[in-house]
Amino acid sequence: EAEVAQSPRYKITEKSQAVAFWCDPISGHATLYWYRQILGQGPELLVQFQDESVVDDSQLPKDRFSAERLKGVDSTLKIQPAELGDSAMYLCASSPVGGSEEQYFGPGTRLTVT
């Protein structure tokens, strides 16, 4: 069964350092999402791609976060510099098309900023 791949699974970094996460969606899925989930809360959308284009990054802290999906397939989310409050689970999800379709989530990257 096709799955969304994410790496690394766990990342510990010191504040002010740069960190990057990678996501490979299910093959053929045009829409890719990055979410941040803080413990005890639901996932919150950071950025959404349709193919290689950003369709929603209104909740992305653009002073320190960036995301790209250059060829419309895999994607990278970067934080520079990392802050203590960035400690969270970063989830990637994909869906066949945009709109009201179920999303398929990857296992996530657990980030700890010290």
Add this chain to the structure above:
Amino acid sequence: DQQVKQNSPSLSVQEGRISILNCDYTNSMFDYFLWYKKYPAEGPTFLISISSIKDKNEDGRFTVFLNKSAKHLSLHIVPSQPGDSAVYFCAASTGNQFYFGTGTSLTVIP
């Protein structure tokens, strides 16, 4: 502003009994509702969904009910099994945007 709310952070149910998880929303423009299940150290897994034009959708032991007038949906699991123990998130979408609740941790007691 939390548009999707799960007011019960946890729920314990005896094996074989019914589990009922509740979710409320505020945005009448939501046209699709979903339930996800999440085990520790894993990403959420899609469970079941319902379109806003329906009031019930059933898939095996899982049934989702939608009450649009009350802006309320619920997930029923019958019978509950220990393997159902997980965190359940409800989500609502309109167009391209998805909004998640804070989750309910379900424990099914053998």
